[in-house]
Every structure is written in structure tokens, then in C-alpha cells.
Amino acid sequence: MVENKKGVNKDMGKVAIYPGSFDPITYGHIDIIERSLEIFDKVIIAIADNMEKQPLFSIEERLQMAKNIFKDSPNVIVDSFKGLLVDYVAKTNAKVILRGLRATSDFEYEFHMASMNRSLNTHLDTLFMMTSKDYFFVSSRTIKEVAKLGGGVEGLVPDLVVRRLKEKFKLPVTKKKQIGWDD
Numbered sequence: 001m002v003e004n005k006k007g008v009n010k011d012m013g014k015v016a017i018y019p020g021s022f023d024p025i026t027y028g029h030i031d032i033i034e035r036s037l038e039i040f041d042k043v044i045i046a047i048a049d050n051m052e053k054q055p056l057f058s059i060e061e062r063l064q065m066a067k068n069i070f071k072d073s074p075n076v077i078v079d080s081f082k083g084l085l086v087d088y089v090a091k092t093n094a095k096v097i098l099r100g101l102r103a104t105s106d107f108e109y110e111f112h113m114a115s116m117n118r119s120l121n122t123h124l125d126t127l128f129m130m131t132s133k134d135y136f137f138v139s140s141r142t143i144k145e146v147a148k149l150g151g152g153v154e155g156l157v158p159d160l161v162v163r164r165l166k167e168k169f170k171l172p173v174t175k176k177k178q179i180g181w182d183d
């Protein structure tokens with residue numbers, strides 16, 4: 001957890017919390033994070049430690065991947081949380097929850113979540129950013145499905161994540177079968 005949240009936040013400027021399962025983190029997530037740094041001074045990637053979801057990667061593995069990917073980005077903090085997101089956000093003093101929207105199909109789920117979070121804490125707002133066109137078909141769920149069946153996910157997730165997926169699914173590390181629009 002982020003220590004000394006009040007003090008940290010005071011020095012941090014405008015902060016957004018970017019919550020999610022990140023199971024695993026994709027270039028779709030990374031695109032949102034990088035673009036959001038044009039608006040916010042700091043972005044906290046808040047990885048949900050939610051047992052109900054039965055993730056492929058443990059919370060430690062998801063934290064390790066995200067920390068590694070953003071190791072050279074001082075304005076990106078990687079953290080985990082348990083329980084209600086609004087309680088976590090309240091501890092950081094951030095006022096904005098950031099979420100990516102890929103398509104209208106995301107909207108209903110996101111609308112419910114944002115409305116519930118707002119009813120739990122009226123001081124919080126959710127800001128949505130449209131995913132870039134190169135990644136709007138990318139989700140952690142489809143990445144896992146494709147990788148499990150031996151399809152290439154290079155270019156859709158960082159190389160580190162490609163390697164971790166191959167290790168998880170016990171696939172040869174040399175396998176390369178790119179998926180793209182022309183396939």
C-alpha cells in the first residue's frame with residue numbers, strides 16, 4: 001500500500017487512480033496510462049487483489065509485471081488493494097478514478113461501476129478515456145485465451161508479459177504467431 005498517503009498526495013499534484021485486475025497488463029492499459037500522464041501528475045495503478053475473480057496471475061506476479069514495465073516512470077506508482085475501491089481511493093486523497101473504454105459494450109458495466117462508486121463516495125469522479133484504435137480489441141481475457149491456445153500476442157502485451165504467459169501455459173518461448181487485422 002502507498003505509505004503516508006496524505007503527505008505523499010500533497011506533494012504529488014493531480015493524481016488519478018487507475019484500478020483494475022491487470023491479469024495481465026496489456027498495451028491497452030499502458031496506452032491509457034501514458035496518455036493520462038498528459039493530464040495528471042501521477043497515476044497510481046491499483047491492482048485489485050480480489051479472490052473471487054480467480055486470476056491467472058497472483059497479485060505478486062501482477063505487481064511484479066507492472067512494476068517492471070513502469071520502472072523508469074517516476075510518475076507511475078504501482079500498488080494493490082483489497083476491498084472497496086472507494087476506500088482505497090479515500091486513503092490516497094485522489095479525486096479521480098480513471099478507466100479505459102474500448103467500445104459501447106464496455107459502457108454498461110463501467111456506468112454501473114462508476115455510479116456505484118459515486119454513490120459510495122460523492123467526492124469521487126470516474127474519468128473515461130477511449131482506448132486507442134490499435135488496442136480497442138485487446139482485453140486481458142482474450143489475451144489469456146489466445147495465449148493459452150498457442151496464438152501470438154506479441155505487440156499486444158509487453159515482451160515480459162508474453163514470456164510470463166508462455167511460462168504459465170508451458171508453451172515454448174520461441175513460438176511466434178502474430179495476430180493482427182490481416183490474419
Ligand code: PNS
Nearest residue numbers: 019020021022048083084085086113116
Ligand atoms: O479490470 P477489471 O476487472 O474490469 O477491474 C474491475 C475493478 C477491479 C476496478 C472493480 O471490480 C473494483 O473496483 N473492485 C473492487 C471492489 C469494489 O469496489 N467494488 C464496487 C465497485 S462496483
